[in-house]
Amino acid sequence: MDRQSADFNRVFTDLLPRLQQAAVMLTGSPLAAGDVVHDAYLRIARRPERFLGHPQPYAYVFTTMVNLLRDQWRRDRRRVPLPGVPELVEAAERGWSALDPPPGGMAELQARWEVLRLLGFLTAKQARAVVLVDLDGYSVDEAAELLGLHRSTLAVTRRRAHGRLRAVLEHERRHGA
Template sequence: MDEVFCALLPRLYRRAVMLTGGRQSAEDVVHDAYLKLARRPRRFLAHPEPYAYAFNALVSVFRDAHRRERRQVLVEDVDGSAPAAAPGGGHWDGGMEDRRAELETVRLLRRLTPRQAGVVILVDLDGYTIDQAADILRVHRGTAARHRARALGKLRAELGAPSAPARADRNSEGEAS
């Protein structure tokens, strides 16, 4: 089990950073997901797509942690928006532009609920269809589609983009648009 999980670790860690917004909490979420999978390693190893199974455990652990944190009394929320990127002239910036884009993605994903963020990551970043994402998250296809539609609406509102008609977010096969 350790070999399979270690092979998935870089991908799971990147997704955990996107979900949680921070390296330390991402490490904690991945570790807790590992502990959850280690309780029943045969189920994990028998699954036809171990990444999907592990990602589901990751989202579950994150959702539980999010629910616990939501009950806590918070001090003033700090806006962690990344600074605007300087117009580049085609020169290498040491990866700063990629890092800014990653931070902006994390900031936007933190505005979503855990399930909304999970569906957006699976469909729009990992390239799964709505049906596959629903299977991974163990929800009905319509629930996954609704979570994605609401998430995209929140993201559009956050970015100040005009709202698109409901049909623009879907196509007949449920793939990312």
């Protein structure tokens, strides 16, 4: 073991009780805290000279632990939870098929993307009418007032938008798109 590695291990080991305590406060779990401290050790061990050259080694490791936890939080936030066994049992009890998409999650995200894709086939005026009445639940009168249009103008615009959407969907159905 070279001198730098020995110094690194000695300094890090001296800080372990404080680091473990700080990690427990950050994570709320002694088990998770041990993982964070270990991950910080592995990350810092790649470039021990930075750690050893830092005026506050504890602050250096603490910052590394916070960064690791932030990265983990960001990854977890992007993950879509899949239904577990209890959720599948609940779905069966409610009469849902296991093949039905669960409410929310990826199914909802895909539905939103499909809505945005279909709105792209409409003019801006048609899309505004469809969004307000069909998606946001405003009445035709309320939507017309919000847009500063006459009721019949909005109704005609919306009817044309529905016709355009039907044509797009029919074309896609016929051509397997």
